[in-house]
Amino acid sequence: QGTRDHPPAQTALRDRLLSAVVSCFKRHGAAAIDTPVLELRETLMGKYGEDTKLIYELQDQGGELLALRYDLTVPFARYLAMNKVTNMKRYHVAKVYRRDNPATTRGRYREFYQCDFDIAGQFDPMIPDAECLKIVHEILSDLQLGDFVIKVNDRRILNGVFAVCGVPENKFIPACSTVDKLDKVPWEEVRSEMVGEKGLSPEAADRIGEYVQLHGGLELIERLLQDPKLSQNKLAKEGLGDMKLLFEYLTLFGITGKISFDLSLARGLDYYTGVIFEAVLLHQENEHVEEPVSVGSVAGGGRYDGLVGMFDPKGRKVPCVGVSIGIERIFSILEQRLKASGEKLRTTETQVLVATPQKHLLPARLKLISELWDAGIKAEMLYKKDPKLLKQLQYCEDTGIPLAAIVGEQELADGVVKLRDVATREEVRM
Amino acid sequence: QGTRDHPPAQTALRDRLLSAVVSCFKRHGAAAIDTPVLELRETLMGKYGEDTKLIYELQDQGGELLALRYDLTVPFARYLAMNKVTNMKRYHVAKVYRRDNPATTRGRYREFYQCDFDIAGQFDPMIPDAECLKIVHEILSDLQLGDFVIKVNDRRILNGVFAVCGVPENKFIPACSTVDKLDKVPWEEVRSEMVGEKGLSPEAADRIGEYVQLHGGLELIERLLQDPKLSQNKLAKEGLGDMKLLFEYLTLFGITGKISFDLSLARGLDYYTGVIFEAVLLHQENEHVEEPVSVGSVAGGGRYDGLVGMFDPKGRKVPCVGVSIGIERIFSILEQRLKASGEKLRTTETQVLVATPQKHLLPARLKLISELWDAGIKAEMLYKKDPKLLKQLQYCEDTGIPLAAIVGEQELADGVVKLRDVATREEVRM
Numbered sequence: 071q072g073t074r075d076h077p078p079a080q081t082a083l084r085d086r087l088l089s090a091v092v093s094c095f096k097r098h099g100a101a102a103i104d105t106p107v108l109e110l111r112e113t114l115m116g117k118y119g120e121d122t123k124l125i126y127e128l129q130d131q132g133g134e135l136l137a138l139r140y141d142l143t144v145p146f147a148r149y150l151a152m153n154k155v156t157n158m159k160r161y162h163v164a165k166v167y168r169r170d171n172p173a174t175t176r177g178r179y180r181e182f183y184q185c186d187f188d189i190a191g192q193f194d195p196m197i198p199d200a201e202c203l204k205i206v207h208e209i210l211s212d213l214q215l216g217d218f219v220i221k222v223n224d225r226r227i228l229n230g231v232f233a234v235c236g237v238p239e240n241k242f243i244p245a246c247s248t249v250d251k252l253d254k255v256p257w258e259e260v261r262s263e264m265v266g267e268k269g270l271s272p273e274a275a276d277r278i279g280e281y282v283q284l285h286g287g288l289e290l291i292e293r294l295l296q297d298p299k300l301s302q303n304k305l306a307k308e309g310l311g312d313m314k315l316l317f318e319y320l321t322l323f324g325i326t327g328k329i330s331f332d333l334s335l336a337r338g339l340d341y342y343t344g345v346i347f348e349a350v351l352l353h354q355e356n357e358h359v360e361e362p363v364s365v366g367s368v369a370g371g372g373r374y375d376g377l378v379g380m381f382d383p384k385g386r387k388v389p390c391v392g393v394s395i396g397i398e399r400i401f402s403i404l405e406q407r408l409k410a411s412g413e414k415l416r417t418t419e420t421q422v423l424v425a426t427p428q429k430h431l432l433p434a435r436l437k438l439i440s441e442l443w444d445a446g447i448k449a450e451m452l453y454k455k456d457p458k459l460l461k462q463l464q465y466c467e468d469t470g471i472p473l474a475a476i477v478g479e480q481e482l483a484d485g486v487v488k489l490r491d492v493a494t495r496e497e498v499r500m
Numbered sequence: 501q502g503t504r505d506h507p508p509a510q511t512a513l514r515d516r517l518l519s520a521v522v523s524c525f526k527r528h529g530a531a532a533i534d535t536p537v538l539e540l541r542e543t544l545m546g547k548y549g550e551d552t553k554l555i556y557e558l559q560d561q562g563g564e565l566l567a568l569r570y571d572l573t574v575p576f577a578r579y580l581a582m583n584k585v586t587n588m589k590r591y592h593v594a595k596v597y598r599r600d601n602p603a604t605t606r607g608r609y610r611e612f613y614q615c616d617f618d619i620a621g622q623f624d625p626m627i628p629d630a631e632c633l634k635i636v637h638e639i640l641s642d643l644q645l646g647d648f649v650i651k652v653n654d655r656r657i658l659n660g661v662f663a664v665c666g667v668p669e670n671k672f673i674p675a676c677s678t679v680d681k682l683d684k685v686p687w688e689e690v691r692s693e694m695v696g697e698k699g700l701s702p703e704a705a706d707r708i709g710e711y712v713q714l715h716g717g718l719e720l721i722e723r724l725l726q727d728p729k730l731s732q733n734k735l736a737k738e739g740l741g742d743m744k745l746l747f748e749y750l751t752l753f754g755i756t757g758k759i760s761f762d763l764s765l766a767r768g769l770d771y772y773t774g775v776i777f778e779a780v781l782l783h784q785e786n787e788h789v790e791e792p793v794s795v796g797s798v799a800g801g802g803r804y805d806g807l808v809g810m811f812d813p814k815g816r817k818v819p820c821v822g823v824s825i826g827i828e829r830i831f832s833i834l835e836q837r838l839k840a841s842g843e844k845l846r847t848t849e850t851q852v853l854v855a856t857p858q859k860h861l862l863p864a865r866l867k868l869i870s871e872l873w874d875a876g877i878k879a880e881m882l883y884k885k886d887p888k889l890l891k892q893l894q895y896c897e898d899t900g901i902p903l904a905a906i907v908g909e910q911e912l913a914d915g916v917v918k919l920r921d922v923a924t925r926e927e928v929r930m
Binding site for chain 1: 501503504505506507508510511512514515526527528529530531532533534535536537538556557558559560561563564568579582583589590595597599610611619621623624627628630631634638749752753754847848849850862863866867870873874876877878879880883884885
């Protein structure tokens with residue numbers, strides 16, 4: 071349940087998509103690493119807030135207690151701490167596992183690919199953070215997914231908001247995960263969860279409501295920096311100062327047009343400590359597809375300066391910021407688009423089919439195809455002793471092979487091969 | 501235990517190796533598929549003989565009982581049956597899981613990559629089988645791993661041998677897995693396991709011994725076809741007839757020099773029904789490496805005509821033959837060789853570092869690097885506001901970046917960039 075086989079056509083499309091994402095990561099100078107699908111259970115515990123229950127655990131068959139990785143971020147932090155790496159720019163494209171309720175039409179599965187890019191190390195503020203946003207902008211633009219917006223916020227600003235609204239510190243994380251629902255449900259529902267389930271006072275909830283419904287750009291940042299309450303809060307001030315710097319850098323990158331500073335963005339995971347962001351596709355009214363793909367978050371990430379330290383025996387911190395591309399949702403969109411276009415993706419790269427027009431010529435085919443393979447040419451033949459020529463040409467048309475290399479009795483006698491262009495039916499002897 | 505992280509240098513080498521293998525698979529016209537790492541437990545049970553105990557099972561957290569795939573062959577057969585595919589040439593490169601005793605210096609892990617190529621469908625005899633052997637030959641030659649031999653046998657010949665030696669049919673599979681140990685232990689030990697653990701009569705064991713110690717080429721096949729006992733056995737006769745045909749095709753491919761018909765080859769798995777094969781590297785005396793990598797099987801496979809039918813509700817069979825490349829052992833060898841050569845593999849593909857020679861020029865760097873990225877150029881910069889030029893050039897040397905694009909105050913005033921070749925120190929203004 072919630073997993074799927076990818077037949078050749080899907081795998082070909084996925085490979086094309088993944089290679090677009092990876093080439094962006096490489097353009098930004100990232101190296102690839104690989105970590106096991108299996109992690110120690112204790113590595114994953116206490117990192118994912120309410121979602122810890124979604125972790126797949128392996129049966130105790132003796133030896134270590136294991137689980138399947140839930141994301142690529144925690145394994146990356148574990149990797150940095152274990153190998154004492156304090157400085158690294160890496161990408162990782164691999165499958166992760168979540169015992170979630172699958173919603174396969176919306177691209178939500180229990181086994182799915184993540185494409186992560188992260189920058190670890192102590193650097194000057196907001197330069198790596200800005201690059202992560204640039205990467206999201208490049209990938210979503212390259213893939214031509216339609217209009218999008220990248221929402222940006224900072225955990226320090228959110229915590230500052232909670233503090234000045236009178237929320238006790240031990241309720242910051244629960245309040246955060248409630249605010250995070252604002253993109254799906256209206257404020258009234260979020261408010262009643264805050265007051266009901268999370269035990270905030272109605273006054274605190276109302277004060278929070280005034281802040282978290284704000285979004286804008288540089289002018290909003292400036293306004294909040296002057297806010298009589300927020301400007302008195304150390305965390306919020308730091309966050310807003312860095313947000314201003316981030317917007318300066320994003321202006322130099324020329325991408326602020328797609329960036330929205332949005333105080334309702336909270337992100338569910340526990341480990342974020344600074345900037346957080348999420349890219350959403352905007353619904354396009356003029357797209358006439360029968361079942362419109364529901365749009366939503368297609369990339370997300372943020373800064374997690376404390377996570378590596380949790381795995382280091384001495385608690386040494388390595389600041390990190392990273393982004394994860396939501397490849398499954400993007401794949402659903404591209405798949406639907408391909409379907410609508412009627413375009414057929416080739417699933418193989420075969421350049422030439424080796425064919426014979428008469429019987430008893432299997433040895434000639436085997437000899438020729440062997441020469442072609444040895445010369446690095448992508449070649450196929452039918453696995454029959456005496457196939458009809460028509461069947462062989464039909465196979466070319468069905469699978470998109472552009473050329474047929476034909477050896478008949480005459481060609482053998484003359485020491486030539488007849489090369490046929492399948493589409494135009496033109497033939498040359500060579 | 502038995503798993504490992506791959507740092508960038510290893511991942512780069514692995515990517516290079518995998519892409520060599522995949523390009524061979526594509527040269528032979530295979531399409532890629534992808535299946536989940538998770539399979540239903542019942543799918544995997546009864547397919548791996550004695551090794552079933554090595555399967556990783558997931559905890560029962562409600563819902564289906566799951567396990568991690570043990571190989572890529574059983575999932576492929578399950579895929580064919582579930583999707584009613586009767587004809588397919590596919591490759592699959594992915595990780596598999598075995599709770600084995602890890603022997604990491606010999607490249608044996610609990611999580612490791614397999615690279616599989618399989619041909620499914622009803623075809624004329626031995627044509628796809630011959631192609632699988634050609635693929636092994638191409639890959640091992642391309643990778644320049646040194647001398648190798650591909651041992652070939654047929655389960656039908658082995659079963660015929662057991663039958664004419666007086667082994668009851670229900671002991672064919674146990675006898676098979678004992679014979680399989682002949683490449684590691686001497687005949688005497690194999691014989692005593694047959695008589696002791698497997699309960700064969702000493703006479704039967706001795707008769708088996710006379711056959712399974714034979715190996716050779718076409719002349720051995722001809723001789724066995726005349727063997728007074730074997731030639732009376734239907735299965736053995738079929739197997740020997742097909743083996744003769746296989747050698748004809750391999751002669752046309754020009755690869756019989758590396759092929760040995762070896763009656764001791766048995767292969768451990770239950771599901772083989774016809775041709776089986778295994779490639780081993782031959783030890784090279786003249787290689788002076790400090791710790792010689794132990795050589796062994798680097799590829800294996802065979803025909804499994806009954807496996808797909810086990811997953812079809814109506815038992816419909818789809819004949820299959822395939823090969824699995826033992827990428828981990830090959831990787832160990834290549835890694836050791838790279839180490840010995842002192843060659844340093846680049847882990848990134850960055851073409852240019854954007855650098856500044858004076859302070860307060862971060863905006864100039866951000867603007868230039870953004871233009872480079874947008875033009876598809878792989879570019880990096882240091883994440884510092886005011887890094888020293890020497891540090892920036894040092895970074896190029898450390899990571900192999902060939903060019904530095906330098907913007908200083910003068911260049912900004914003149915509207916140019918200074919492009920520096922890091923190795924030669926030549927500079928051009930452009």
